[in-house]
Amino acid sequence: MTVTYDLQNKIGVITINNPPVNALSQPVREGLKGTIEKAQHDDSELLIIICTGRTFIAGADISEFGKMPMEPSLPDVVNLIEASAKPVIAAIHGTALGGGFEVALACHYRIAVPSAKIGLPEVKLGLLPGAGGTQRAPRLAGVKNALDLMTSGHPMKAARAQSIELLDSLVEGNLLTGAIEFANTLLADNPEVRRVGDITIDPAQIEPGLFDAYRARLAKRARGQIAPQKIVACVAAAVNQPINKGLELERKLFVECLLSPESQGLRHLFFAERKAVKINGLPKETRAKAIQSVGIIGGGTMGGGIAMNFANAGIPVTLLEIDEQALQRGKDIIASNYGITVNKGKLSGAEAEKRLGMIRGTTSYDHLAEVDLVIEAVFEDLAIKQTVFKQLDAVCKPGAILASNTSYQDIDAIATVTRRPQDVIGLHFFSPANVMKLLEVVRGDKTSDEVLATAMDIAKQINKVPVLSRVCYGFIGNRMLRPYAREAQ
Known part of the structure; x- marks a missing residue:
């Protein structure tokens, strides 16, 4: 089973096990959807999403890109998590990237071990975050921080993510133990369901000309790439539109990016670089020498x-x-x-x-x-x-x-x-x-x-x-x- 569920007192623990990087394949999405729906009607009062292995959800399953879409879609799963009547905590270790971090953004609380990293690297594949990332990240972290995160595609360390409110808390030691302690603390205070989509951004707080400055800078730095400019358009919508309208625009522009020759080329390169390091005929037990000088x-x-x-x-x-x-x-x-x-x-x-x-x-x-x-x-x-x-x-x-x-x-x-x-x-x-x-x-x-x-x-x-x-x-x-x-x- 890629997704399992364990009720521990009043806490429902949802565990994803899809090695090696817990990618959001169709079985994972289906398992998450079914478990979240089931948990709405049991004795749990709070839910935790956590992953086995070396990392939290490290991204979407990009091998599915370009193929016939399989339900449930990631946006549907993410919206279902955010709509949960019971608070949901994302417990992060390793990396929460792309769709994985969009799952975390849809949760009502986010905690991580100090060594964890988060990120929205879709731009490196000629894409933009397509499951709410462009709408939820600026509502939590602010417009400039979100633009920098998404247009660079670089991962961010947990401490920095906490400082800009993308994470609520860092936990030392065992992550599950820390997540349950965090959950019990919340339960003692009758926790609210904090939906990121309910946050509004005051347009008056945005630096005049900020979006135009980003567009001009990205036109030089990312010449010929369409995704960075579309990310700016989506974040501008997060400021000026309710989240349902912003999500509609995000999905429309994501599909445009997905079908573009720029993204197809970058995805080809992504797979080609990973295939290049695999040497046919080299025995798996072959050990590399230590190079220390x-x-x-x-x-x-x-x-x-x-x-x-x-x-x-x-x-x-x-x-x-x-x-x-x-x-x-x-x-x-x-x-x-x-x-x-x-x-x-x-x-x-x-x-x-x-x-x-x-x-x-x-x-x-x-x-x-x-x-x-x-x-x-x-x-x-x-x-x-x-x-x-x-x-x-x-x-x-x-x-x-x-x-x-x-x-x-x-x-x-x-x-x-x-x-x-x-x-x-x-x-x-x-x-x-x-x-x-x-x-x-x-x-x-x-x-x-x-x-x-x-x-x-x-x-x-x-x-x-x-x-x-x-x-x-x-x-x-x-x-x-x-x-x-x-x-x-």
Whole structure:
């Protein structure tokens, strides 16, 4: 059963169990609907919605998008929860995202463990929250906070969510125990059914020109995307219309987004990125090596950018250059890149200094003797790269992974100059390496499963999207580039 119900004294506990992320599939929606309806007629005085496993409802089941709609719809379930005559508490752990957080918004109280996160990330799929999120979030958190939450799509930590009234309370320790204690406290005071939809927003409290400012900003930041502008329209309706009218507009604009080529493209990308990390034929029991230190050879624009990825993830880096002058030039490039990020307000000065401190420079290969992974980022010449790998083979510890950031060279030819071809792999970053998300993982003929699994794992740690390639001219990205440029010409 994906949804179960347990009456504990006067408290009805509704438990969702739909691993791995408790997505709002049709059986979950149906189970929620039936349980909420049943609970209206039993001896319970208050209801709790909680989830098993590692997370609260992490979102809608997007595999259903584009297919024949299956009843009950999520908006119907959410509206049913809000209409409950008995107070409903959402007890959140892990992440409550998208439709999952819309379920929580429909509840009359929301509590969470401090480590939880909430969010409405639909915009990243070219969509807008379609089950009341655009109407309920601004009524609780205020217009500006809700716009920022929905147009960025970024998750929000529980403490921040509580500070803007999206959560009522944070509970330490066992969530169910804390939820029952919270419920009993409410019951002692004869709790009211606080429906978010009953809240009205005073238009006079809205900063003049706020919506126009958001529209102008999003036109630049999200050029070509229709969902952010439609989110603004929905929030404006939350201010100026009763909730039933706002919900009608939200549903209409959600369907427009759902059918748009922009959303179809972003959803294709979403599934493609998740499929790319799954390697056919790689045994499930294959374990990735622990990467606790990294060496980078070459401190130019590419090498410096690669080093930043690991420093950003808290992994110490040893950056090697041919002489002190080149090394200092590389350090200056890295410091300049961090300075740009600080000036944009995306990173604090203290954090930038901390990350810079993770990168130490050297001109001696001997200082790479104990690193777990070395990435060569020197000039794109096979002979030069083979010379570098001969030196790495001589100094690096057994089991260290030797990687080349080559865009064209033959990984197998590079591996032949070592006594450990099983440890050689291609890790092709794209420029600027500290910004671009794509990482081509190039598997040589003798690359071991363990090294391959480690490469895919470390890519996720440094926030890259890894795509597996075999050895061929230009691999994938650059192999596409020539016909692409030819056709453009």
